[in-house]
Amino acid sequence: MEELLQQIFNGLVVGSVYILMAVGLTIIFGVMNIVNFAHGEFYMLGAYFAFILVNILKLNFFVGLIVASIVVGLFGIVIERIIDRFGNMAETDYIYYTILITIAISMILSNTVNVLAGPAQKQILSGISTAPIYIGSVRVNVFKLLVIVIAFSVSIIFGLFLKYSKFGKAMRASFENKEAAASVGINTSIVNMVTFGIGTFMASIGGILVGGMFNIFPFMGSHANLKAFAVVILGGLGSFSGAILGGTILGIIESISSGYFSLGYKDAVSFILIILVLVFRPEGLHRRVNR
């Protein structure tokens, strides 16, 4: 039982990062119809910006977290403005073009960071204790608890923003039907821009938290992106709450399967789960729950 609780906690920590990645990815897809293959590179960029701010400029970790994520969010907006130039295309062309463009952006960003910062791993020195503390029999540390709190807080705040703010309602309207939203006066171009900025902002927070817990390196985004796609499929394409549910479930299942079976099959277990969801609940876990 002790081991199970420990694995659930381990899974919650990993799942928290999956949530931050997947929420950004799913809203960008939901609102803009962009399958963003560069999402993992925004996660990586956030980690590197935070590394500069915290390790080199000696800023407080939380200041670094916020400033770096805002910078990445703004950079995301610049990228979105480039992509927006193709917004008048037929939908199928638009999806193909944006896939190609985001793959190219992903390659450029990771290789540029590889050349500029070098391939060696680095850790963001948060100054937050990683000494073990015990909650019952479960071994945790302050940083890992913070990862869970930050991930869920950011996601809940964003959820409230979506539900209650005027702009959030505009985003949801664009998500449901872009043409109808435009016809009632919503500036969908601005909605796209802000959505992309928020999505990349959240990915950046995920990357920075991972950089504080583990290490950062230029190609860290590709694996994270793969997991984010898995969570999005698990939770339901374009579903905000599905991303939270999917991230949590995937993190915990991966952790338990790693502990009781083999870490070697961690990715296999998660992708088998996704195949099962696609076969039996192709709309994703969350939408079926809501019916």
Added chain:
Amino acid sequence: MKNKLMVLALITGVILLALTSTAPVAAQSGTSDKILIGVIEVLSGNEAYDGMRMLEAVKMITEQVNEAGGLLGKQIELKIEDGAGDMVTSANAAEKLVANDKIQALIGAYESTATAGLLPIVAKYHIPLVNCVSQNQKLSDSGNKWYFSGTLKSNTIARMAIPELVKMLDIKKAATLVINADTELMYSEACYKYLTEQGVTASTNSFPGGTQDFSSILTKLKKEAPDTIFINMGSNEGVNFLKQLYQSGLKARIVASDLYQQWADEAGKEIEGMYFPARYVVSQDNPVNNKFVADFQARTGKLPDDSVAGDYDSMLVLFDSIKRAGTMEPQALREAILKTDMEITRGRITFDEAGRGGFDCKIAQMQNGELVILQIIPYTGI
């Protein structure tokens, strides 16, 4: 239409940019007054840190030989490609090097799976491939007469070192933890076999390459409570694992298949006391290694590790063979490589008839930041 043209222009541009950024050194046209050697390294992806350091060693020795007048009266020109540690990319790089750059010999491609991609190409074009890095015995047992493997294979090193380690450390209960890849899994199986033969209780564990979070496997290992964990992982995974092991409070001695310089740089205190059944120890005292370490440190400011020494050794073997062959004719060069009997950074190397080389294994321990050799186990064949 205008948009489509813009997209095409943009895509062409970004692909060109990406290609130039992943291939730091551009290939140059070959000329007959030069010896053309292909080099395939991992210059992008997870293992790029190692690949770039290995490339520095290759460039360093080539520059030294060229400054001393070259070989056979000719200068050596390197044709460098990024294999990304991937079989298909490495195979494509080799095809390009042979077809476009007209290389006469090849070294690469670091990871065994990537090296496997080169084997059909060197066999097809009769290009000698010298590799003192890749550890998978399946490659050297493949019967490819153009592949010369000059390192201790992972299962050979397990066979040589484990009986000695069990005696030395009084191991009773052990676990292995390796990357979920062919070579590392072979090492894990070999460790399990030789440990259990010595009466040790053992378990095997693996994880996917690129893993950053080891909390779940550490929780499992904590419950198993082994006194010794045998690890075989890349430099990036190793840094993460060692830090998390240290934080986890799991008390087990670590026996690592390799010591990467990145571990010393990034995980200093965590590697203290670790044991290594090593191919290469930076402090081993022989004239070739002493010169190599001094030159490499002067050039990069860092100490070399096994992978870097391995590629340097590949070049030593190749250059020495070219000198002895007196020609770049493939068959003559092949015969010269097989007759190699020389001092390299890791000791004295010889090859058997199948092109499989080896040298003594060293059991070493990290003591006060220095890797100290505790025992040398003589090489008795593959």
